[in-house]
Amino acid sequence: MRVKGWALALFFFGGGLMSLLALALPTHGAPDPVGGRLLFGVTASVGLGLSLLAWARPQVLLGKRFDELLMVLGNACSLTSTLGETLLFGTQYSVMVLLWPMVLTAGFLRRRLLGWQVAFSSVAVAVLAFTNDRVLMRGEVWPLEALLTAIPVAFTGLAVAFFRSAAVQEAQELARLGRTDPLTGLSNRRVLFDEFAGVVAATLPGQRVALVMLDLDHFKQVNDRYGHQTGDEVLRCFAQTLQTHAQGGDLLVRMGGEEFVWVMAEPDTDAVVRRVEALRAAYAARPESRAVTVSAGVVHCAADVTAAQLSALLGAADAALYRAKEEGRNRTRVDAA
Template sequence: MRVDLITLYLLAIGTLLASSALTLWERRSYPRRRRELGVLAAGYATLALGCAAAAIRHSVPGLPGVVGSALANLIIVGGYLLNLQGVALLNGRRYGRISLGIVSMLALAWAIAGKRGEAVMWAYLSAIPISVVCGLTARELLGTRDSKWKQSRNIAVAVTGGHALFYAFRVTILPWLAASFGPHLLAIIGQATMYEGVLYSVILPMTLLRLARDEAHADLRRESQTDYLTGLGNRRWFFEEGARAIRENNAFPPVSCLALDLDHFKAINDRFGHEAGDEVLKSFAKILRSVLGRDVILARIGGEEFAALLPGHESARAKDLAEAVVRRFAQTVTRTADGVEIEATVSIGMARFGTDENTLAKVLAAADRALYGAKSRGGNRLEIARAATTRANAASAPHQLPADHAPTARECGR
């Protein structure tokens, strides 16, 4: 069944307007991307307006054909530029000056071409800015490195990149083909352009909406796995991420685990209030991130209880890091919004994966037992689980910081 060009124009206009309306509707559900989705919706609507102008460019009484063609081409390119801007905003980038330059150069080209050059401009040269803008859009999508967008991003890159190549073909190959096979080929390519445009107007908006949904889903998942106060992982995330890290580190056996608990934390809350206690927890979380680094799995697994998994860390290295946490926190003064200064300390138990502690739950339990040993000896210290220490050929006695470096155990707030 053959479809005439006007019908294809109407189909493209309808799909673009539907995509614009759907994008506007969906933006309410994704407040983080309201601006980007709004720009994309405006781009689809502008493309629809440009297609409508192209369909009637020779039918408006009193309007010269070249003016109608130039306006239609400029509006269409404006729609593509809005799509580029919407995608670029995902990466925090803008194309304001480039967009202005492309529109200005295109308007100048139409002015120079005039009525004599209308056919060449419409059939061939008008495709240049569309190809360039779609190529830039594909590049921006490739620059979106977030793994949660990978599938949607790849589809969008294929759509925009294919669109750019199609219009590049119209500029470079089509003139030669038209000269070889006759001008009737232009009518065929015109219909092919509309078919391809309809696919673009459906697939790209749906893909970009999928990208927004993927991001929103990932954000919700991250929030469900994050402790709202400290920004560290929560208990569930610790066990899920820890199990994954253990599987991935089978070829690198050294995996150490730390159980950490702030000393006398209830006394801090009772004396200074829960808001002050929250500030101490946040201060301690910052120290953990600073001392232990990025390759460590950190979580707040209880009120003042924390856990850390150190894949690829030998016992000696893990012990040094844990000692550094004890020293650093003991030397830190937490200042509340009311100007109150609070000093606090932490006790740490350390265990290493081995024959007996062969699961995350078991090694954390071993570290927890060592932690309570440190607590019973006054806190403000690191203690290493005996079994893990024996297998690591370390001293089996409880480990305490050297006397010349360890801070004196203090009451909170003294």
């Protein structure tokens, strides 16, 4: 959003500044000096005004609410500045500013506006080519001139839109990787703290939130005996088994090493324990588990639990897990929250 604000300020300030400089330049034999100065004055007022607004009150323009208006004003400014040059100086060197609203729309405004921007640019190019032909009387074929100008303008917009889409996809992928455990594909610890409140909010009436701490027993021995590659296969096998036993609203997290957290909503503790026991049995039956067993600590709390209490819940589940370990491992123990 901050980049959009800078882009708005720069584009409109550049157009306004260019128009002010044009008004200060001397002119000789202008086709229409009054009309040209009027158009440059309009461009300077709108461009500098919007750039100041984008600088002083960025929150007004940074959202999507005014995207259509910004697109229209950007096209209007680019057209009036180029027409002003034609009438005041008899040239169209500033035709390059037609790229600015195209880049602005393709790079920073709503994506669905790109088609409208291509249409606006095509019309603007045709108007400029026709004006160039009539006012300057060069006897050129203005439709061909318009086409030759419109093609690079349109393709510039398409290229910017392509790179914007690629950048957005890359950013989304990086964000996903930053929230995903690369070995198992489960969420990582950050997601647990970010989304726990959402799981609680989605709890149906009559249900309570359960947090289950799971740990693979004697996992270090697997790495020591078979190697880390086999150890990774054991972890992936457990993650896959956990995913098959989870329901739609459950949150599955690898906390690190061989420790996992399973957040679910169930009406009573017995239902939670049955699901955990089903998971442990299914995992034990898989050859890829290498006979590794699972210990679990369960804490089942009221549905009005808050995210601020998550650390305390993790501590309670960890205490229940520790008790399961002390009692011989390969079992589930419950601690009340």
